[in-house]
Amino acid sequence: MPPRLHLRSLGQLAELQIYARPHLCGRCSYATASATVPAPTDSQIHSSRSLSQHYPPSQPPSHRDPKYRKSQRIRSYVSLLQTTPLIILFQHNSLKAVEWTGIRRELTSALRKLDAQLLAQGKTQEELIGEYVKLQVIKTTMFEPALRIAEYYKPEQQGPALTHALSESAYQAIKPQKGVHPLSPLLTGSLAILTFPTVSPQYIKTAFSILAPQAPIFAAPPRRLNPSLYELPVQEGLKKLMLLGARIDGEVFDRDGTRWVGGINGGIDGLRAQLVGMLQGFGAGLTQTLESAGRSIWFTMESRRNMLEEEQQGGKADAAEQPAKTE
Structure with a gap:
């Protein structure tokens, strides 16, 4: 009976490969075949400066594995x-x-x-x-x-x-x-x-x-x-x-x-042309709104001024008639 051949799965073969740069996790990092180097520490992982030094610009660290x-x-x-x-x-x-x-x-x-x-x-x-x-x-x-x-x-x-x-x-x-x-x-x-x-x-x-x-x-x-x-x-x-x-x-x-x-x-x-027309129409509408608001304020103030003048004139007339009545 011939000897059995123990074949490795693709996942096992991937684990046996030697990478030039270790993975940050199971999902990230580029990899190239070369001698192994120590994995980065937690402080290096969270430090952008140490990461940029550890990984060359052509092989930046990734959250998603770029091989996929x-x-x-x-x-x-x-x-x-x-x-x-x-x-x-x-x-x-x-x-x-x-x-x-x-x-x-x-x-x-x-x-x-x-x-x-x-x-x-x-x-x-x-x-x-x-x-x-x-x-x-x-x-x-x-x-x-x-x-x-x-x-x-x-x-x-x-x-x-x-x-x-x-x-x-x-x-x-x-x-x-x-x-x-x-x-x-x-x-x-x-x-x-x-x-x-x-x-x-x-x-x-x-x-x-x-x-x-x-x-x-x-x-x-x-x-x-x-x-x-x-x-x-x-x-x-x-x-x-x-x-x-x-x-x-x-x-x-x-x-x-x-x-x-x-x-x-x-x-x-x-x-x-339509955009310019819309902007011009918006500007004209805004100007009309401001002008109408200004006119409304002017009419309000003018009517109030007339009311105060009438009250003042009525008060003076009452004061002039008061001594004649007392005599």
């Missing part, structure tokens, strides 16, 4: 949230691969047509963003903590090695904020995001005409102009997409607010 795919996904989501001014959320219900392919194809085609149209109108190549608009599926369990890190984590001056998205300080900062963000109730189930490098109502309108058509503002292209849009896989996939809301320049918009931004005429110039 989930940790890297959180880092990518944080970077996306910090650099993308416009993110639109969609809920999708078990779309098939062929349906996703058709939807992305039609979205890319519509955005390229818009780029060509704007280029013919005199826009520069730098102002065209169609190729940078992306539709991607997200993991909500990873996107939600990444959103809290991007919104609520304001790192102190501890050095770049200790304030990254996976650091212990980031974890402790966002832990009390769970479920606080206005988008948190939406981050459940199957979600997809549409990202824009700039806030452009024209591109939003074009994207909605494909992903969330609604006449008359976001009417879908007619069949004679775009027959591929009406193919069965594309239409079946679009039925499973539902607009939820958006995050625009750090502010949360519901479905109606997102459509309002996409329906602004004139693109970004129209958006600026």
